[in-house]
Amino acid sequence: MPTAPSPVSIALLLGLSFFLGLAFEDFFARSTQRRPGGIRTFPMLAVGGGVLYLLDPTHFIPFTAGLVILGAWLVVYYQAYVGAGGEQDEPNVGIVVPILNTHAYVLGAVALALPPWIAVTMTVAAVLLLTGREQLHALARRVAIPEIITAGQFLILTGIVLPLLPNEPVTTLTAITPRQAWLALVVVCTLSYAGYLAHRYWAGAAGGLWMAALGGLYSSTATTVVLARQAKAEPAFQRHAQTGITLATAIMYLRILAIVAVFNFAVARVLFLPLAALSLAGFICCALQYRFATAAKESSQATRLPASANPLELGAAAIFAFLFVAVSLLSTVVKSQFGISGIYTLAAIIGVSDIDPFVLNLAQGGVPGVANAALAAAILIATSSNNILKALYAACFAGGKATAPSAAVLALLALAGLAAAFAIAAI
Numbered sequence: 001m002p003t004a005p006s007p008v009s010i011a012l013l014l015g016l017s018f019f020l021g022l023a024f025e026d027f028f029a030r031s032t033q034r035r036p037g038g039i040r041t042f043p044m045l046a047v048g049g050g051v052l053y054l055l056d057p058t059h060f061i062p063f064t065a066g067l068v069i070l071g072a073w074l075v076v077y078y079q080a081y082v083g084a085g086g087e088q089d090e091p092n093v094g095i096v097v098p099i100l101n102t103h104a105y106v107l108g109a110v111a112l113a114l115p116p117w118i119a120v121t122m123t124v125a126a127v128l129l130l131t132g133r134e135q136l137h138a139l140a141r142r143v144a145i146p147e148i149i150t151a152g153q154f155l156i157l158t159g160i161v162l163p164l165l166p167n168e169p170v171t172t173l174t175a176i177t178p179r180q181a182w183l184a185l186v187v188v189c190t191l192s193y194a195g196y197l198a199h200r201y202w203a204g205a206a207g208g209l210w211m212a213a214l215g216g217l218y219s220s221t222a223t224t225v226v227l228a229r230q231a232k233a234e235p236a237f238q239r240h241a242q243t244g245i246t247l248a249t250a251i252m253y254l255r256i257l258a259i260v261a262v263f264n265f266a267v268a269r270v271l272f273l274p275l276a277a278l279s280l281a282g283f284i285c286c287a288l289q290y291r292f293a294t295a296a297k298e299s300s301q302a303t304r305l306p307a308s309a310n311p312l313e314l315g316a317a318a319i320f321a322f323l324f325v326a327v328s329l330l331s332t333v334v335k336s337q338f339g340i341s342g343i344y345t346l347a348a349i350i351g352v353s354d355i356d357p358f359v360l361n362l363a364q365g366g367v368p369g370v371a372n373a374a375l376a377a378a379i380l381i382a383t384s385s386n387n388i389l390k391a392l393y394a395a396c397f398a399g400g401k402a403t404a405p406s407a408a409v410l411a412l413l414a415l416a417g418l419a420a421a422f423a424i425a426a427i
Contacts (some may be wrong), residue, residue, distance in 0.1 A: 005054065005112045013111035017046035017104055017122040023127040024100055035097045036077060042104035045070070050108030063109060070105055074098040092395045100126065134290035161389040176364060184324055184360040187262055220252040221354075224390045228403050238403070243290040245394055245406040249387060249413060250282025256307050256359060256383060263363040270376040278383075278413055285409045317346035331358070331367045340374050343367060344425075347378040351385020358382055377425040 021042035028035055052062040078098055103126055110117040119220040129136070165178040227241040227248075257275045261268035327350065334342040341420070350358040359382060362375045391410035 005050070009112050009116070010050075012116055012119060013046050013050055013108055016111065016119055017043040017107055020100065020104055020123055020127060023130055027130055027133075036074070037101050037104070038098060040124060041101070044112070044129065045104040046108040047100060048108065049105040050112045053109035053112060057113065066201070067102070067105060071098075074101060076189070086404055096130065116354075127333060131293065154190075157182070157189075162186060176325070176361065178217075178365050181324050181328070184263070184357075187259060220248040221386065221390055221393070223248040224393050228394045228396075242403050242406045243286050245390070246282055246286040246289060246409050248285060249390065249410060250279045253279035253282065253383065256355075259356070260363045260379065262357065263360065264365070264372075264375075265378075267363055267372045267375050270372050270424065271379060274376075274380060274417070274424070275383075278417055278420070281416065282409070282413060289405055289409075323354065324361060327357045328361045331361055335367050335370065340370060343370065343374070343378050344381055347381040348385045351382045351387075352389050355382045355386050373424050377421040380417045380421035380424070384414040384421070387411070387414035387417065 020037065021037065021039035024042065025038045048066060049063065052066045053060065055062045075098075078095070103122070107119060107123060110122065162179065162182050165182050167177050167179040169177050224245050227244045230241055253275045257268060257271055257279075260271060331343060331346060334346050338345070347358065359379050362370075362378055367375070387410045391407040391414070394407040394410065
């Protein structure tokens with residue numbers, strides 16, 4: 001005998017079907033055409049589906065028969081509805097009505113047979129998709145075909161390539177496995193892609209401090225270059241440029257901490273206090289710059305990061321993967337030849353380029369036999385070296401005076417980072 005449904009599952013069935021019917025009637029409230037479904041129909045369909053499921057929870061014969069009968073009736077209704085011109089002068093709802101009626105019927109069995117979160121999730125998703133019709137269509141019109149292709153490439157990177165890669169080292173020169181290298185690529189590119197999409201499609205992020213904050217997630221170096229150039233071209237933009245350069249670096253510290261925490265929580269614990277302190281210092285300097293910098297009439301022209309720098313393009317992904325493997329091999333050789341001092345030197349050199357491959361290599365154990373404190377110190381050295389580079393960019397691309405305060409702040413943060421690295425290494 002099947003287990004009798006609990007009062008909670010029955011209440012969930014009725015509550016969710018009522019909620020779905022309420023959203024259905026509210027969505028079609030302004031329509032003159034009556035459609036099957038609603039605040040009474042959906043609960044009855046859900047109860048019917050649940051009872052037919054309970055009659056034979058093994059072979060589902062009554063439930064399937066009821067589903068076939070419902071489907072046949074909906075087909076007949078839909079053909080008559082379309083043939084009568086029911087869509088004239090009304091928004092085209094396609095097959096949403098038959099789908100929602102079927103959803104209500106299936107919901108009865110789902111609420112009684114599966115964990116509650118499944119029934120809640122499918123119902124809430126249906127309501128959001130129904131009521132968000134205009135917003136979703138507007139989004140579809142805004143998204144360009146290349147972005148859809150890029151999303152498909154991301155699914156290839158994560159859903160096809162990643163599971164197929166071996167999780168064993170393929171060479172004795174490094175402990176990093178192909179799957180670890182690809183996972184590092186996916187994590188970094190995903191975080192960068194979030195900032196990239198915000199810059200591209202969120203109008204509020206087109207300029208000012210939002211641009212700088214999201215740029216810290218995407219690339220604080222690229223953000224520094226863009227803002228410095230803008231400060232030189234538009235003197236009225238200097239206040240936001242100075243503040244934005246500092247803000248992007250403050251966000252960068254948190255980004256590095258999050259990336260390390262994903263792969264090596266022990267190293268992230270060592271880095272938490274210094275990186276959080278450096279980020280807080282950056283935020284404070286940012287606030288002071290914004291407060292005391294000379295205010296001028298802001299330019300109406302928005303500034304964006306280069307739209308072509310998509311971090312999920314397969315070419316960019318291949319370059320990152322190559323750099324990750326190359327840095328891993330180089331780190332192992334340097335460690336074997338020069339010890340931990342060689343890793344520190346390499347960290348300082350790597351800082352003048354993209355530090356993500358180096359940071360991820362250390363976090364994933366690409367240099368075996370190194371204590372967590374030493375790994376944390378090397379990461380701090382790399383971020384400090386990168387700040388020196390950004391300080392030079394800020395000074396050179398803006399002509400010196402326009403972003404001199406930001407360049408000085410970046411230099412001070414670099415010195416503070418080096419001091420923290422030496423303190424950690426000495427423990």
